[in-house]
Amino acid sequence: MAVPLEQRDEKGSSEQNNLAVANPPVHYSVILFPAFDALDVIGPVEVLGHLARSYQITVSFITTASSASSLNNSSHNASLTPVSTRTRAASMNPFNSSAFVSIPPTHSLADPPAQIDALIVPGGAGTRAPDLTPTISFVASTFARLQYLLTVCTGAGIAARAGVLDGRRATTNKKSWNETTALRPQGPLWERSARWTEDGNVWTSGGVAAGIDMMLGFVARTYGGAVARSIALDMEYEWRDDGSWDAFAYAQDMADAE
């Protein structure tokens, strides 16, 4: 229960404390794979950082790296080596730039948090890596004990391959729409024109920045609209609070029609 202390009453009523749902998530986890997209992760995490000022929550980061692949690293805990946004695909870095950022994980797929209420799956170039099977398996096997699953950008491709989007409305990055939806063309009810989708306990967003809009929409649904609006104001983010229309699907459709 993430009810703010000052709003708790003896009956634990969610009616009286204005929560939109009785038991909003407390424990959030974000999956980190090599070449994740930085804003896919930090957009939602920024929203949660603001939410954390009003509700007791935790945010953990789960690396998909196995210990074996990190043995050459001198870090204290080899399996918790920081995960980088660096892509190994030369085509994604034709000028050999060095413009990467890393995030130190708190957990690993092999040793995940004891409780995950909401799991966030980001996108990025790394979703095109050939070795995603452990990550996909983790999403598939963890899904049943999650309150909520949320995907950002091409993270929807991971969830789709895990089978957990089947029969549910879902969206993804509009520029890589064809490539991502082709990972599982039947099954998910792909919605191209959405900034984000909500279907049962599964939320998906469009590309990169759309993850911020989705996360604010999720906060509105689970903690209340006033909480979400207050966070958007603190972040000075012009929140698209209607997930059902997307400027980038529109733009891409117009470009395709030319």
Next chain:
Amino acid sequence: MAVPLEQRDEKGSSEQNNLAVANPPVHYSVILFPAFDALDVIGPVEVLGHLARSYQITVSFITTASSASSLNNSSHNASLTPVSTRTRAASMNPFNSSAFVSIPPTHSLADPPAQIDALIVPGGAGTRAPDLTPTISFVASTFARLQYLLTVCTGAGIAARAGVLDGRRATTNKKSWNETTALRPQGPLWERSARWTEDGNVWTSGGVAAGIDMMLGFVARTYGGAVARSIALDMEYEWRDDGSWDAFAYAQDMADAE
């Protein structure tokens, strides 16, 4: 020179390769102090990550922690301990949440990058810390050899205290406007109604997400408008490409008038 290889010509003309300035920055650095705001950093870094696919650039992260304060850490290089968004101020975390993220730095104030073309100063709760003198001194002493200085959110308060905003138009977070501008009320030409400002080689933005708009504006000015628009499209970010008007200054003014 960050001219894309395929656009270089023998004369090195900036006219012919569509660059908006002859010598756009190559080496970007971001200052990381304890309790920085995550999106203040990752918003601009995301933009640079996309820019890095078209231009050879570097992005480094400079921790303000001194080695001495990190001696208890088991990290390989004690001075390069990851810098956390965690605030020590209990008032900023009344529910004892654990919703923080860290970034491993590449450099320190004592051992900064050999070349910094553009320095980015984020904001966050950490700008209210009492021990910012080394950071402020670094900005003051480094400014003369920078091509550009950019501040996000309350990072403007650090630049203001360093004296480098004097005589220049500048903006900052609208919710903490009074507190931040009071750090140096005379000197900077504070502009409340701006999403971001550009004055000579100094750029400043409003709160948090405004750093993304500023960075895209900076890319437009230095690499060309088409480059900036392409990045905004890839990020699915609805870029406010006019820095001279700010929805959040407007909203705050309306709230103050009630």
